[in-house]
Amino acid sequence: MRNTKLFIGRKIRDLREANRLTQAAFAERIGISTSYLNQIENNQRSVSASVLLALAEAFRIDISDLSSGESERLLSALSEALNDPLFETFRPSLQELKLVAQNAPGFAHALIAAHQAYRRNSEQLASFDDTLGRNTGFAEPSAYEEVRDFFHFVDNYIHELDLAAEELAAKLGIPERDPSAALPDHLEQRHGVRTVRGGADEGVLRRFDPETRTLYLNPFSPVSTRSFQAAFQIGELEMADAITAIAENAGFRTAEALDICRIGLANYFAGALMMPYEALLSSARELRHDLDLLATRFGASVEQVAHRLSTLQRPGRKGVPIFFARIDRAGNITKRHSAAKLQFARFGAACPLWNVHQAFETPGRIIRQLAETPDGVRYLCLATEIAKGGGGFRAPQRRYAIAVGCEVTHAGDFVYADDMDLTNRAAFDPIGISCRICERSGCAQRAVPPLKRRLVVDHNIRGAVPYRLD
Template sequence: MVTGKLFIGRKVRELRESGKATQAAFAERIGISTSYLNQIENNQRPVSAAVLLTLAENFKIDIGSISGSDSDRLLSALSEALADPVFDAYSPSLQELKLVTQNAPGFAHALIASHQAYRRNSEQLASLDDHMVRTNAFSDPTPYEEVRDFFHFVDNYIPDLDLAAERLAAELGIPDRDAGLVLPNHLESRHGVRILRAEPGEDLLRRYDGTSRALFLNPYSPTSTRTFQMAFQVAALELDREIDAIIQRANFRTQESGEICKIGLRNYFAGALTLPYQHFLAVAKELRHDLELMATRFGASLEQVAHRLSTLQRPGVKGVPVFFARIDRAGNITKRHSAAKLQFARFGAACPLWNVHQAFETPGRIIRQLAETPDGARYLSIATEITKGSGGFNAPQRRYAIALGCEVAYAQDFVYADGLDLTSRAAFDPIGISCRICERANCFQRAVPPLKSRLTVNHDRRATLPYSIS
């Protein structure tokens, strides 16, 4: 359901122009006056629920996609950028920000990119020595950051690859047949590629030798990892043309960004092949998003299942909008995506009150949290620690925590909401995005003051913090 005032003038105009219709003809088709349509297209009036339903019926569009979350994500990123003290002289209203993101999204992206470059330079000046500053080595976005933002702004859903993976999965009988058994036969019969064991001394997950047509896999990796790496190789052998076209359209700054994105797109296909969209979505609903049961059903890891849940954004058949993140022990977010309102901080560490940090204290358990952000939005968040390693007792173990969650309105779709009091405000922990932009004045875990607040220091009085926030 769409709530609140909805300004979608640019999308309505694009819909009309795609059919080469005049305003008068288009207005007549959807049963409104030409002047009302003109006001809608110029975002002078919101679109009504009746008009939205008429657009959906006449043009076979998904209401969720036309009101979609892409503007919300862009609005969140733009708001965070403008919270920087460098913009102290300008405080745009929410309506102004909405007009920019809805009517000039390209300009909003450009401003965010400029602010990112500014922040990177500022952080480098504060932390790097004079030589590094003079070389200006990191003035542009890193390739990794550029690729991360690419996936963020396409809603972590790549339709060409997702549909191709689903077609191949149906052809191979996945998931009714075990992907770990089907994929070796597919690689050998279609591509003449044999699956072999990597040598004991090779510290790798996968190595492909194109000359001998052999794919070497680490025999000590979990079965789910070996299956995923075989699916990755299928993407490399069968989908490179489609992947190159996606990278070309993305118009990355550097070739390095394109190469990193190619890995990400092959990984995306591998996940979509082993966890095909519609079957996976049906199982998620059937099992109420029980990660452990879903992992068992598909022969996948908890992380693979949680990550796949964050990609279920196909128009017309979307899954529950979730957020997903992976965090290391130092607090670095190494993977992130949010189809929900919650957006992760682009700079700085995540809120220490978020339960993902506690997952390291309770290995092997899934912990639950009801949380409320400063804007009043409430969430169900689950987190668990995962350990990655292979090679026996002396091999290094990598430890991460993964978090998955949704807005509380969808919590009943998750088995993890059972027994929680979703109606009591006291049950929700106050969390933020990061201390740098969090508005909470009396948080006992605050690490740094918020950027846009005045501080008062009383030398005769000391609380948890050595200052108070005005």
């Protein structure tokens, strides 16, 4: 074990709270004093090797869950912010950034928020937006961006809702019982809510009438969508207080962000109810993350399964660290989360060499790719197109591509990697996060230069782009 100091107070506290133990009881379980535990949880003291081993033995967890991947999402966002030319005169080392992310996460979040405001204001100025001259301060993040970042920095895992959903699923017999029958039955028996077919011309997935206690579901929606909407309504009725408390504690700037977060939390509960944690975790291992087989077993869609797999972040019972994203045809990332080291750009488009863009060319197929990012980390990447719509010949069809994958060290847990040569480095395509922060030279698909590299322009030589990186 490396002789480096490990400050993991937040993870230790999360583990203790997940097991519903006081500091005194937790400290006694691992054989340390309560005062020492208090100092560890507040990052005033590092964790020794003996304490790590005691944690692994007492709570049956993998030490790597605690000692690796510490604050990856925060570290990635902080690194991207500090790559801006604004900070050209100061380039902190990776070790310095890790220390900030681990020991002063509040400061890191504040710096990231300030940089986001700077970027938004700069974009307004550059485009001569008609709001120029009317804004007196930095542009604030949109409500949607605030909520997206909230889920991003809690690892897209909400412990209280996950446990409640798992407990209810056990009572309803899910997944052994088909959720498309179990969920409407529960709504009627527990809440007196009838589930009926909505009008074909309504154009909405779900409409709840609190006066008549009727839930209308779009008849053109797939069964998995109707089940999800029924699960959402259960979350709205049974978890309203818990959802409101979680959202209010997030400290959003606006009531709009608070409402969007409440919708997101109800969606989280719905996914956890259809695919309860332990059942999905064991099924994913048994079926080796075969998305179609998992979708069939849980009565869910491939997108719902892929998204839920990325939330398996329960302390002490984590699944394979998976990244998940949904992208439209214009390249906009409409959903994203990464429990792996791969992080998605907060500004700009995704790398055009990433296989998710090819999914639109081969609908109905899962495309595989071995990829390597500039930091040398290699990934198994899967992508497939999904279509949403229905309602007749003239009804609009929404088309997206979803991407899901893991670091290549976990590829053996996926059926999709069985016939791929994971040891041949030449088999891995070079991809980046986005052109603005990717310093890979010689990329034929580069759209714009990286922010922190000097350009060399030679009028006598023309390559794929009209410059070289110094």
